[in-house]
Amino acid sequence: MIAMVDCNSFYASCEQVFRPDLLGKPVVVLSNNDGCVIAANKEAKSLAHIPMFEPVFKIKDILEKNNVTFFSSNYTLYGEMSQRVMNILKTFSPMVEVYSIDEAFVELTGINHLDLPKYGSNIKEQILRYTGLPVGVGIAPTKVLAKLANRIAKKEEVHDHVYIIDSEEKRKAALKKVKIGDVWGIGRQHARRLQEKKVFTAFDFAHNTPLAWVRKEMTVVGERLWRELRGESCIEFTTIPKPKKGIGTAKSFGKRLEDLDMIEEACAYYISEVSEVMRAQGSCASYVQVFVHTNYHSKIDKRYSESCTVTLPVPTNNTFVLISEARKALHRIYKPGFRYKKVGVNLSGIIPQEYVQANLFEQPSKISNPVLMKVFDGINNKYGKATVASAITGRRKQEWELIKKHRSPYYTTQWQELLKVGSRS
DNA sequence: TCTGGGGTCCTAGGACCC
DNA sequence: TCTGGGGTCCTAGGACCC
Numbered sequence: 001m002i003a004m005v006d007c008n009s010f011y012a013s014c015e016q017v018f019r020p021d022l023l024g025k026p027v028v029v030l031s032n033n034d035g036c037v038i039a040a041n042k043e044a045k046s047l048a049h050i051p052m053f054e055p056v057f058k059i060k061d062i063l064e065k066n067n068v069t070f071f072s073s074n075y076t077l078y079g080e081m082s083q084r085v086m087n088i089l090k091t092f093s094p095m096v097e098v099y100s101i102d103e104a105f106v107e108l109t110g111i112n113h114l115d116l117p118k119y120g121s122n123i124k125e126q127i128l129r130y131t132g133l134p135v136g137v138g139i140a141p142t143k144v145l146a147k148l149a150n151r152i153a154k155k156e157e158v159h160d161h162v163y164i165i166d167s168e169e170k171r172k173a174a175l176k177k178v179k180i181g182d183v184w185g186i187g188r189q190h191a192r193r194l195q196e197k198k199v200f201t202a203f204d205f206a207h208n209t210p211l212a213w214v215r216k217e218m219t220v221v222g223e224r225l226w227r228e229l230r231g232e233s234c235i236e237f238t239t240i241p242k243p244k245k246g247i248g249t250a251k252s253f254g255k256r257l258e259d260l261d262m263i264e265e266a267c268a269y270y271i272s273e274v275s276e277v278m279r280a281q282g283s284c285a286s287y288v289q290v291f292v293h294t295n296y297h298s299k300i301d302k303r304y305s306e307s308c309t310v311t312l313p314v315p316t317n318n319t320f321v322l323i324s325e326a327r328k329a330l331h332r333i334y335k336p337g338f339r340y341k342k343v344g345v346n347l348s349g350i351i352p353q354e355y356v357q358a359n360l361f362e363q364p365s366k367i368s369n370p371v372l373m374k375v376f377d378g379i380n381n382k383y384g385k386a387t388v389a390s391a392i393t394g395r396r397k398q399e400w401e402l403i404k405k406h407r408s409p410y411y412t413t414q415w416q417e418l419l420k421v422g423s424r425s
Numbered sequence: 426t427c428t429g430g431g432g433t434c435c436t437a438g439g440a441c442c443c
Numbered sequence: 444t445c446t447g448g449g450g451t452c453c454t455a456g457g458a459c460c461c
Contacts, residue, residue, distance in 0.1 A: 031429040
């Protein structure tokens with residue numbers, strides 16, 4: 001059996017942990033630049049039917065009228081809270097697959113004499129007690145069914161956030177309850193096509209749709225889903241995350257930018273972030289890609305988007321080399337006269353550090369200078385982000401940096417921002 | 426005026442190898 | 444004029460996830 005544990009409206013719940021005055025009140029969390037709603041707690045969802053990913057400016061009235069508290073996203077905080085949850089899960093089973101920031105699969109096979117309902121509630125209660133975060137637990141024989149069980153645990157209050165599929169009757173009943181579009185792995189396109197074929201529920205899909213059709217129209221991915229829904233496990237359980245195949249970052253500017261040097265600065269800053277991730281993973285990149293674009297949504301601004309990929313002479317993870325290569329790429333695609341909204345960088349062709357080959361003319365160690373980068377990372381880990389940095393990354397950050405007007409404090413990572421508890425006289 | 430960001434997997438088709 | 448059979452690697456595009 002596999003348990004799927006998932007935090008309820010995770011970002012909003014994280015904010016509430018440190019603001020108990022907001023418990024029971026509507027809370028939403030906004031995307032970068034405070035642009036869209038990306039998380040809403042139960043209260044916020046129920047009162048006004050706030051659709052996810054709705055631009056904030058369109059629903060500002062509703063938010064204000066209903067006294068909804070909103071936060072800019074604080075990923076540092078959410079990442080830290082996520083760690084706590086995962087660490088607790090690891091005390092329940094040696095096999096934990098962290099699936100996303102707020103979800104994990106827990107392998108229960110081989111743990112004997114398990115009272116599943118009790119085990120499920122223990123997980124739920126312990127996480128709530130230790131972190132303050134509410135979770136739902138779904139337990140079933142396959143990952144897809146565990147996801148489904150988790151959904152039911154969350155939707156139907158009678159189950160008290162724990163639901164178990166451990167018999168054929170329960171499995172079939174569960175499949176009949178869930179709409180095809182709500183099955184994990186069925187997105188908008190497939191849902192539309194299946195509905196045209198009169199497949200409306202997970203049950204219709206798993207028991208009334210021929211495998212041959214599924215295989216042909218939805219590839220092997222669809223076939224796995226079909227089998228998993230019928231109770232046959234075929235999606236692997238992986239406790240060790242695979243190294244990333246590409247690492248990138250792209251963020252909208254706080255305001256529109258026209259000048260190359262400002263975009264250059266943001267680009268260099270993002271490069272230093274991703275190269276740090278590369279080094280932490282012990283990898284080097286063979287290619288660096290830079291892209292820019294204007295506002296897709298604007299009806300007045302001229303539109304432009306372009307990208308450029310540079311092949312590095314020798315794969316590297318050195319911040320300075322990557323900044324200089326990215327800068328060349330940016331210069332190739334930048335055109336004056338546009339109001340740019342976003343710049344992004346991607347590192348790909350990722351290989352382990354130890355496998356980097358020299359070419360006839362270059363020594364990898366001379367280019368990558370691992371000794372310098374180690375010192376560089378060491379200082380930043382000890383004294384805080386960007387204590388030492390390439391000068392190009394920070395001259396006029398306020399000109400392009402994201403807008404985060406409503407960010408909560410870094411309660412768990414900054415001494416100055418710790419939660420204060422006490423009474424005022 | 427204001428609209429997120431970071432990923433994965435699969436397939437088909439083209440270029441290439443012996 | 445006739446022109447095989449077995450592969451690999453890479454990329455673009457489409458679908459999906461949170």
